[in-house]
Amino acid sequence: MNNHEIDYKIYGDDMQFVEVELDPDETVVAEAGSLMMMEDGIHMETIFGDGSAAAGGGLMGKLFSAGKRVLTGESLFMTTFTNTSHEKKHVSFASPYPGKIIPMDLSEYNGKIICQKDSFLAAAKGVSVGIELQRKIGAGFFGGEGFIMQKLEGDGMSFVHAGGTIHKKELSHGEVLRVDTGCLVAMTSEISYDIEMVKGVKTALFGGEGLFFATLRGPGTVWIQSLPFSRLASRVFAAAPSRLGAKDEGSLAKGIFDVFSGD
Template sequence: MNNHEIDFEIHGDDMQFVEVELDPNETVIAEAGSLMMMDDEIKMETIFGDGSSSKSSGIMGKLMGAGKRVLTGESLFMTAFTNEGIGKKHVSFASPYPGKIIPLDLSEIDGKLICQKDAFLAAAKGVSVGIEFQKKIGTGFFGGEGFIMQKLEGDGMSFIHAGGTIYQRDLTPGETIRVDTGCLVAMTGNVDYQIEYIGGIKTALFGGEGLFFATLQGPGTVWVQSLPFSRLASRVFSAMPERGGSKGEGSIAGGLFDILGGDRK
């Protein structure tokens, strides 16, 4: 094992958090702002990049690792949590929006996972958080998740999060499924990922499903989410009063206030 070996437990249903158990001198890395709580004697340190680069790589290696994170829209820095006590200690990380946390042992999926650029939550120290360039330029322009996706590499535990219900689909060699680009959460490195045009101008204008979808071909494993955060945010935004939504939507009293022009401040 090149990564730190960590134990964990996931709590909750729709608003989950993961509790990581650290032995003395074990470390877990996480996205800034994901911490929920931690025991005493756990040292929290901001690190440049993901901390997976060896000391021999020097400043250039660290700059390259951090630069990859910038390309995916993430911060230059991550946070490392290290148990500096004697016994076992715990640190917990929470999902940023309703959904599920998916624990993945990279050693069981050939050491590589490709995921949405904002799906990563935490991982054992030593897991490399980089970028994955798609094979075709069309994926970048029309894929919905951008030309660059995140790539997690190593042989340790990693935790990713997604919205709504998570569905895991194991694809046999040559088996193909089509997925809304926003609903794609992650896939193993051996899955072939392409973008296809839905076709038909009427479908494009009035179908409400976007112009393109992802075509995923096995062998490999795919994780799909039922409620992408972008879809949830879009519905909330469209329901805002200044966008034409009702102030009292779902409420009889609220509707009465709207009719009478009342102010509920």
């Protein structure tokens, strides 16, 4: 695969963004809506799919590539950023919620990484963003990510985003790691992935950790996130005041409520 070789720098701690340095005629591909800023001389274009060589084959090939993205819950379109000037230029992409940006050189992981379906942020042009179907029924129904996960293929740089603190762990041959299904960010293709039910009725019903967890078996590398976005969203939703309780809130909202209620 002929991936563009890009340089990068990650800024920030918990609200990170990645700055990509492009040489003349180099291109980076990103999810629609992830752009933070770019310098003059960079041409932005919306494309079907990921623009990789794997998406070739004319119009039908491009439509098939874009259609696969719909299955992962992503947009039909992606955006390319190409340096059309004669000097180095920079373009930056921001993470969508608090967490970390993980740079991955796919050439160091046998050219393939499997990740959760909403984690991809950007990559060098030539990296293929496809789907990975879970072959095991248990992993498909109860894995938190369903039957479909994303796969990144190629030999270039990719950037994946995840929530909270990221822990990278190397698993030796036969070593087993059990994690919450939502905390799994990415894994190398050698990892054996399955879903295991929590043992014990009391633990399953009252443990607060759900009925299932992911079982990862080495050898390979896995990336774990401490704060899945689904967990963050559920806590925010649970803490949000109800409409009936808006008048009791000691905030600006209470003042607005009083004006319209005539108090």
